[in-house]
Amino acid sequence: MTGAPVNDVIDELHRRGLIALSTDEAALRVHLAEGPVTYYAGFDPTAQSLHVGHLVQFMVLRALQRAGHRPVVLVGGATGLIGDPRMTAERQLNDRDVVAGWVQRIREQVAPFLDLPAERDGLPAPVYVNNLEWTQPLSAIDLLRDIGKHFRVGQMLAKEAVSARLNSDAGISYTEFSYQILQANDYRELHARHGVTLQTGGSDQWGNITAGIDLVRRTSGAKTHALSTPLVTKSDGQKFGKSEGGAVWLDPTLTSPYAFFQFWLNADDADARTWLPLYSERSAEEVQALIDESVERPAARAAQRALAEELTLLVHGPEQLRQAEAAGRALFGRDDLASLDAGTLTAALTEAGAVTVDGELPSVAVLLQRSGLAASLSEARRTVKEGGAYLNNERVTDADAVPGDDAWLPGGWMVLRRGKRAVAGVQRGA
């Protein structure tokens, strides 16, 4: 090891558990030590927003940027039209204009992760690209002659996603089979255009990533590198990133900052401890101290709080974090609801989700249903019968009861709750 260049980023990424697979690591360390490296990660527009599952990618991108390397973020306007083969079944193709819209939204969503450190800390500014730029003009002849010649079908068939699909009833379309060629070509283009020599991505992307490395080598002779992140899991085997019925999105209109904060705050103790190193940019010592604290005094939920605070700040910014925290305190605090002032209540309930009621007040059951706390009127009645419905923190016993005028809290609000965690506001209309 004597004389081997020390590289803190790789050490840091290992320490945080962010590296699942890597190409020749010794060579990569040397490469990173030689000077600023331009690296990239790609995001396909398969939905209108990114979700918490994408966050690990940004943690890697940020760590590398902090070490002085230059990030390139690719949004897959072209690959999003083709579809990366999933293990299970063929993807439904989305309309071109729909995908184009998603590209725009995701592009905006990505910005804060890397732009802020660039502006504030003088780190290398990110470059944003869309692979439609070079994939769109590519003719069938160009693709098949210049790029296709470098691909062996045998290797393409051997990729895990492809072989899984070939062996399934679903089979695989030529469209999705071709996906790896396009992603590989992205690496080639970015290597040529921006001097990119490192690609990072999820370990499920490893096959596509290595296809790119091979293509770059065959076409230019250059040696390039790759790192992949592990799949983030939950200790109970459930899928990571789901909460009350849906994905946890980064878009504040799809998942409110309050709900986002609560998602992390409600993590299992075991999960919070394993996730903290992945997502926290605190020092190794601080992270360890938080984990120790979590083991000694689990009820304080130090690890969960750290995750919720850091990530809400990162994704939604300081003002949204402050409001999400205040909302949680207001709604779950020991204080009497009536003692809260109108401003606090308004902020908290707006975060939690609210419905406005004009004119006659409907029954509690109807309010539960309209606020979305219950999916149907039947479910709302059932909830009341089970003792799980609360109005202003008091258990409701009659589903058909109509709240009296004295139920209005400061600011014209009522606090409706289902179970322990699901809260919604009812606001008096005009």
Added chain:
RNA sequence: GGCGGGUUGCCCGAGUGGCCAAUGGGAGCGGACUGUAAAUCCGUCGGCUUAGCCUUCGAAGGUUCGAAUCCUUCACCCGCCA
């Protein structure tokens, strides 16, 4: 092409004429215990104008006082033979 088996509620899976909105398990939801955890226990788990009514058991039609259960046709899936 021939023969046989199958398609049930979010998922798995019982049910072969009335006692079936449909056994059981899982997921989900609520309660208790806790810490707005986990585990455990209890309850709940199609909809509605909720002691009643309406729509569900692959699709359509039929038999019957009455069908998830019987008959016919269609669609899809799975075995065995060719």
